[in-house]
Amino acid sequence: MSTTFKQEWQALKQGQAGHRFAARYESGKKARLNATWAHQLGRIVRLFVALGLLVVGVVLVFIPGPAIVFFFLSGGLLASESSLIARFLDWSELRLRSAWGWLKRHWHALPPWGKVVVPVVAGGVALAAGFLLLGLVV
Numbered sequence: 001m002s003t004t005f006k007q008e009w010q011a012l013k014q015g016q017a018g019h020r021f022a023a024r025y026e027s028g029k030k031a032r033l034n035a036t037w038a039h040q041l042g043r044i045v046r047l048f049v050a051l052g053l054l055v056v057g058v059v060l061v062f063i064p065g066p067a068i069v070f071f072f073l074s075g076g077l078l079a080s081e082s083s084l085i086a087r088f089l090d091w092s093e094l095r096l097r098s099a100w101g102w103l104k105r106h107w108h109a110l111p112p113w114g115k116v117v118v119p120v121v122a123g124g125v126a127l128a129a130g131f132l133l134l135g136l137v138v
Contacts, residue, residue: 012076018094021079021086028080043081050077 015023031039050073057070079086110118
């Protein structure tokens, strides 16, 4: 592989929101045209690492842990191999940025007591949903 992980990460960070994963896919597609056996081996390793990260993410959904981090890492690795995953990640990035902006605007507009009530209510809803899911599973 001609680029290091750090260079790939910098290129991904500097990409335009909503297009960065599609650009990663396109650059990977161009690299695949002139692929050597070492590059093919790197693709296979990347696929197994991505699938391993995905499995860890799924396990962490059911036990305490940062599952979302593993889903994003896995998706980022798979985006260089799949146009469908790259487009989904670009689409979801725009939606998450929009939702985050909306939350920040409304959070700053809340009075001090609202900044206490909202997390307490959200925690209660999450706890109730957890007990409901636990009751359905057990």
